[in-house]
Amino acid sequence: MKLLLALVGLSALVPAFLSVEHAASAEAAQRPNVVLIMTDDQGWGDSSYNGHPELKTPNLDAMASAGVRLDRFYSAHFNCSPTRASVMTGRHPHRMGTFGPGAPIRIQETTVAQVLHGAGYATGHFGKWHLNGKNGDRDTTTPPGRAILADDPLSPGKLGFDEWVSADNFFDLDPVLGRNGVVEKFHGDGSDVTADEAIKFIRKQATEGKPFLAVVWFGNPHGPHLALPKDKEPYKSRPENEQNYYGELTGVDRNVGKLRAALRELNVADDTIVWYCSDNGGAAGPKSTGGLRGSKGTLWEGGVRIPGLVEWPARIKKPFTSQVPCSTSDIYPTVLAAVGAKPERQIEPLDGINLLPLFDGQMTEREKAIGFVSDVRRPTSHATWLAWPYKLHLNAAGDQKGKPGKKKRPADAATTVNAVAGPQLYDVSQDPKETTNLAAEKPQLVAKLTDELTAWRASVEKSLAGGDYEGAAATSAPAAKKQKK
Numbered sequence: 001m002k003l004l005l006a007l008v009g010l011s012a013l014v015p016a017f018l019s020v021e022h023a024a025s026a027e028a029a030q031r032p033n034v035v036l037i038m039t040d041d042q043g044w045g046d047s048s049y050n051g052h053p054e055l056k057t058p059n060l061d062a063m064a065s066a067g068v069r070l071d072r073f074y075s076a077h078f079n080c081s082p083t084r085a086s087v088m089t090g091r092h093p094h095r096m097g098t099f100g101p102g103a104p105i106r107i108q109e110t111t112v113a114q115v116l117h118g119a120g121y122a123t124g125h126f127g128k129w130h131l132n133g134k135n136g137d138r139d140t141t142t143p144p145g146r147a148i149l150a151d152d153p154l155s156p157g158k159l160g161f162d163e164w165v166s167a168d169n170f171f172d173l174d175p176v177l178g179r180n181g182v183v184e185k186f187h188g189d190g191s192d193v194t195a196d197e198a199i200k201f202i203r204k205q206a207t208e209g210k211p212f213l214a215v216v217w218f219g220n221p222h223g224p225h226l227a228l229p230k231d232k233e234p235y236k237s238r239p240e241n242e243q244n245y246y247g248e249l250t251g252v253d254r255n256v257g258k259l260r261a262a263l264r265e266l267n268v269a270d271d272t273i274v275w276y277c278s279d280n281g282g283a284a285g286p287k288s289t290g291g292l293r294g295s296k297g298t299l300w301e302g303g304v305r306i307p308g309l310v311e312w313p314a315r316i317k318k319p320f321t322s323q324v325p326c327s328t329s330d331i332y333p334t335v336l337a338a339v340g341a342k343p344e345r346q347i348e349p350l351d352g353i354n355l356l357p358l359f360d361g362q363m364t365e366r367e368k369a370i371g372f373v374s375d376v377r378r379p380t381s382h383a384t385w386l387a388w389p390y391k392l393h394l395n396a397a398g399d400q401k402g403k404p405g406k407k408k409r410p411a412d413a414a415t416t417v418n419a420v421a422g423p424q425l426y427d428v429s430q431d432p433k434e435t436t437n438l439a440a441e442k443p444q445l446v447a448k449l450t451d452e453l454t455a456w457r458a459s460v461e462k463s464l465a466g467g468d469y470e471g472a473a474a475t476s477a478p479a480a481k482k483q484k485k
């Protein structure tokens with residue numbers, strides 16, 4: 001909590017950019033560039049540095065060896081749009097009504113792009129956006145594809161980005177994207193297209209000597225999994241579906257290498273934070289989740305534990321691996337602290353914390369627990385509370401049955417282990433697969449963590465009702481009131 005208050009002890013009003021006075025003073029100090037990379041559906045186990053038996057990810061391996069490897073990194077939610085909202089704001093996505101895939105972010109929120117733009121940064125978004133209240137049901141390769149158009153009230157341009165080449169959902173080969181709101185057809189692998197556009201932006205800013213924020217959100221390895229032949233070649237002995245899945249991740253890995261190489265070529269790598277993660281846990285079986293319990297769509301470790309890598313040579317001089325639990329909600333406060341930017345009016349509360357002390361080797365444990373909830377609108381929905389090393393589950397068994405009128409989740413032996421109705425407590429430091437329920441052995445701890453989780457959930461419900469905006473309308477854009485799940 002002390003870390004959080006030190007960063008954001010500001011009034012909770014409506015979004016705004018930095019004051020002119022603060023922006024001018026911030027310009028005088030050297031500040032790091034920021035590159036935020038996110039994949040779509042890459043599980044905890046989907047990298048060779050994490051021990052995948054077939055997948056080859058040499059560039060991710062190199063990044064893991066050069067910076068901080070966050071071995072207990074979590075997505076704020078088990079689905080894509082909510083986690084992206086957490087990166088943008090530092091807040092749990094249900095505070096702003098971003099409940100699931102295709103649910104919109106609220107325009108009243110303050111985003112990392114707005115704050116850095118106000119601090120004199122050039123800001124660019126490249127790839128999958130999925131925060132504009134649309135699910136992108138259109139064909140990805142035929143115009144208008146999934147291009148985000150200029151009149152979209154929740155486009156990247158409306159939320160702080162100077163430039164954007166973006167889609168409203170995932171895409172694979174030969175995508176159609178929106179360049180600053182104008183439809184444009186591209187050719188090749190979607191990861192190549194995304195990285196190439198980001199590199200153009202980075203090159204321009206580096207040449208002009210302007211600090212930049214580049215948000216690079218790949219559309220892979222989300223289904224339907226269509227990889228280039230050259231990316232499938234290393235896996236030709238595997239079944240076709242695995243060739244495509246691994247091939248998409250090989251394309252992502254190649255482009256992580258291209259981005260890192262471009263930063264070095266431009267002599268800005270030392271002063272650039274590169275933060276890599278996924279948007280939720282794996283969806284391609286036990287190898288994808290690293291054998292953890294559950295998968296995408298659940299709050300078990302397999303659904304929310306994800307790859308997490310941070311490289312920043314000027315500050316992280318010696319590589320190390322951290323077991324301190326961290327979240328995608330931590331990205332916003334950490335980036336703001338790193339660049340020395342404070343919004344004039346911060347929407348509170350934040351759920352994330354500033355991780356700079358961890359990067360400096362001064363944080364060995366997390367003081368603030370991490371809360372997760374499946375759907376805060378439903379009182380009986382699955383919710384968890386990660387107070388290291390323990391993880392409390394409430395209403396887990398009920399959520400496994402699915403929602404009325406919805407298909408049940410696929411049968412998963414790892415998910416149904418200990419599917420009991422009461423509280424479940426696991427020491428995930430010793431039991432990462434969540435197999436041994438300690439609730440009966442530690443009733444006092446269960447009661448304490450239950451109270452904490454209940455209070456946090458009530459806070460999220462208050463935010464959802466609009467209590468964080470001081471009377472500002474707490475509704476989404478008209479086109480985004482209803483979303484498909």
